[in-house]
Amino acid sequence: MKIAYLQFTPSYLDVTGNLDRAGELLAGADADLIVLPELFTSGYHFRSTQDLADVAEPIPGGPATDRLAAWADATDATFVAGIAERSDDAFYNSAVVVSPNGYEGTYRKVHLYYKEKTLFAPGDDGFSVYELTARNGTSYTLGVMVCFDWYFPEAARSLALQGADIIAHPSNLVRPDCPRAMPIRALENHIFTITANRAGSETSNGETLTFIGQSEICDPDGHILIRADHTGDHFETVKIDPVAARDRQITAHNHIFQDRRPEWYAL
Numbered sequence: 696m697k698i699a700y701l702q703f704t705p706s707y708l709d710v711t712g713n714l715d716r717a718g719e720l721l722a723g724a725d726a727d728l729i730v731l732p733e734l735f736t737s738g739y740h741f742r743s744t745q746d747l748a749d750v751a752e753p754i755p756g757g758p759a760t761d762r763l764a765a766w767a768d769a770t771d772a773t774f775v776a777g778i779a780e781r782s783d784d785a786f787y788n789s790a791v792v793v794s795p796n797g798y799e800g801t802y803r804k805v806h807l808y809y810k811e812k813t814l815f816a817p818g819d820d821g822f823s824v825y826e827l828t829a830r831n832g833t834s835y836t837l838g839v840m841v842c843f844d845w846y847f848p849e850a851a852r853s854l855a856l857q858g859a860d861i862i863a864h865p866s867n868l869v870r871p872d873c874p875r876a877m878p879i880r881a882l883e884n885h886i887f888t889i890t891a892n893r894a895g896s897e898t899s900n901g902e903t904l905t906f907i908g909q910s911e912i913c914d915p916d917g918h919i920l921i922r923a924d925h926t927g928d929h930f931e932t933v934k935i936d937p938v939a940a941r942d943r944q945i946t947a948h949n950h951i952f953q954d955r956r957p958e959w960y961a962l
């Protein structure tokens with residue numbers, strides 16, 4: 696199967712323009728699973744709660760989920776993409792999963808970063824996996840986490856212990872260290888990871904955040920299969936066999952999950 700990220704630079708609050716731009720970059724896409732950045736329709740560094748309220752949408756039923764469903768229908772790919780979600784009076788920094796069968800589910804970011812804490816409610820539904828099928832008939836299990844979740848090894852571990860073969864990781868990274876850390880998340884869980892980051896910068900109330908690009912796909916041995924530049928638009932595809940993530944027997948005597956000793960972990 697082919698897995699992919701789309702890195703691009705959203706324009707602040709321009710939902711329709713961002714959907715159109717992503718659609719142009721995805722035209723003719725040939726992939727089974729495509730990951731887009733966190734908050735890809737709205738931008739990230741909100742200048743006010745009102746700005747967030749103006750662009751947050753219900754999931755499903757909002758313009759972004761509808762457009763993702765149209766892309767999934769047209770390309771036969773599954774999409775994972777970050778969207779500002781409105782649910783009753785709350786806002787969530789969410790990622791939606793949309794397959795050719797339609798809406799699959801939503802992940803609400805558990806670990807909020809920096810000023811996100813002043814805007815969004817933290818997700819309280821935990822980490823979920825999705826059973827999906829690639830175009831060649833291969834079944835695979837997909838897990839989802841968003842950006843800063845990378846800093847908490849428990850997030851990727853929770854997904855891996857639920858059987859995920861691949862982690863989709865929509866991101867708006869500003870810290871420089873995630874591209875070094877994701878190969879370790881991949882290695883320690885023996886899992887594929889797809890980090891889709893954005894590029895560019897945004898200024899809110901005098902503070903500028905610069906997003907580091909460097910979207911990347913890692914394999915279960917912790918190798919970086921592809922990594923984008925710091926800047927610019929990049930749609931990159933890698934061919935993988937998700938079954939390669941399932942053999943966690945690393946020596947005749949060691950299985951990285953069965954060898955865990957949770958009774959000695961202070962959880």
Ligand code: ACM
Pocket residue numbers: 733807808841842843844866867868869870
């Ligand atoms: C982040 O979680 N967007 C840094």
